[in-house]
Amino acid sequence: MTAEFTTPAVGPSPLPGRPAPYVLEAGDGERAHLFDQLFTVLLSGDETQGQFGVFTMEAPRGPAVPVHSHPDVHEIFYVLDGRVRVVVEDGEGGRVDRVLTTGDFGYVPAGHLHSFRVESHRARTLGVSTGGFERFFAAAGEPTGARMPPERPVVPSPEQLGAAARRFRNDFHHDVRLID
Numbered sequence: 405m406t407a408e409f410t411t412p413a414v415g416p417s418p419l420p421g422r423p424a425p426y427v428l429e430a431g432d433g434e435r436a437h438l439f440d441q442l443f444t445v446l447l448s449g450d451e452t453q454g455q456f457g458v459f460t461m462e463a464p465r466g467p468a469v470p471v472h473s474h475p476d477v478h479e480i481f482y483v484l485d486g487r488v489r490v491v492v493e494d495g496e497g498g499r500v501d502r503v504l505t506t507g508d509f510g511y512v513p514a515g516h517l518h519s520f521r522v523e524s525h526r527a528r529t530l531g532v533s534t535g536g537f538e539r540f541f542a543a544a545g546e547p548t549g550a551r552m553p554p555e556r557p558v559v560p561s562p563e564q565l566g567a568a569a570r571r572f573r574n575d576f577h578h579d580v581r582l583i584d
Contacts, residue, residue: 415549417434418432418433418434419433419434419445419447419448419450419451420450420451421448421450421451422450422451423451423452423453424451426451428446431444431551432444433445433446433459433460434448434539434542434547435547435548435549435550435551436541436542436545436546436547436548437545437546437548437550437553437554437558438541438544438545438546438558438560439463439466439469439545439557439558439559440463440464440466440553440554440557441461441462441463441541441553442461442462442463442548442550442551442552442553442554443459443460443461443541443542443545444459444460444462445457445458445459445538445539445541445542446458446459446460447538448535448536448538448539449534449535449536449537449538449539452535453535454535454536455535456532456533456534456535457532457533457534457535457536457537457538457539458530458531458532458538459530459531459533459538459541460484460528460529460530460531461528461529461531462526462527462528462552462553463522463526463527463553464522464525464526464553465522465523465524465525465526466521466522466557467521468489468519468520468521468582468583469519469520469521470519470576470577470578471517471518471519471576471577471578471580471581471582472517472518472519472569472574472575472576472577473515473516473517473518473574473575473577474514474515474533474534474537474573474574474575475514475515475573475575476514476515476534476573477514477533477534477537477572477573477574478511478512478513478514478533478534479511479512479518479531479532479533479534479537480509480510480511480512480531480532480533481504481509481510481511481512481520481529481530481531482508482509482510482529482530482531482532483504483505483506483507483508483509483527483528483529484506484528484529484530485506485526485527485528486505486506486522486523486524486525486526486527486528487503487504487505487522487523487524487527488503488504488520488521488522488523488524488527488529489501489502489503489504489520489521489522489523489583490502490504490510490512490518490519490520491518491519491520491582491583492510492512492516492517492518493516493517493518493582494516495513495515495516499582501582503523514534517577517580517582518582519582519583520583521583536572537572537573537574539572540568540569540571540572540574543567543568543571543572544560544564544565544568544569544572545558545560546558
């Protein structure tokens, strides 16, 4: 399953690409800029036989990420530093709307509409998702060697974002607002 999702990193990937023990130093991984965020893949579906992927996200305060859902991708948010507002439709007509702070955890089951926004000057989160999805960020944005969020937002063309969304099962809902 994961081979179809492989997206090349800038230069050789520090990830082994197969189930094998390894370690990464702080800041290492497959990095990509998307919008105003830096995503760093620490573990991909290639290393877990498609089970899960692990990544970090670092970003300054900014606009909310477009509302989206993943029909078969589960996702977690664990705030390492800062404040991140996470809004998730609960599937029963309501919403979970919380500002998560350092040490807080949030879970988005597959199929649920959700969005998030950094509420502090800067924030870092740890994300875990169903294996393969972690490579969406490089496909939608730009692989990078940088270790910081971009100075100017990386805004993909509608074609690039649409192709990445189709490839990685990410459905955008531009007609829905969860965060004002």
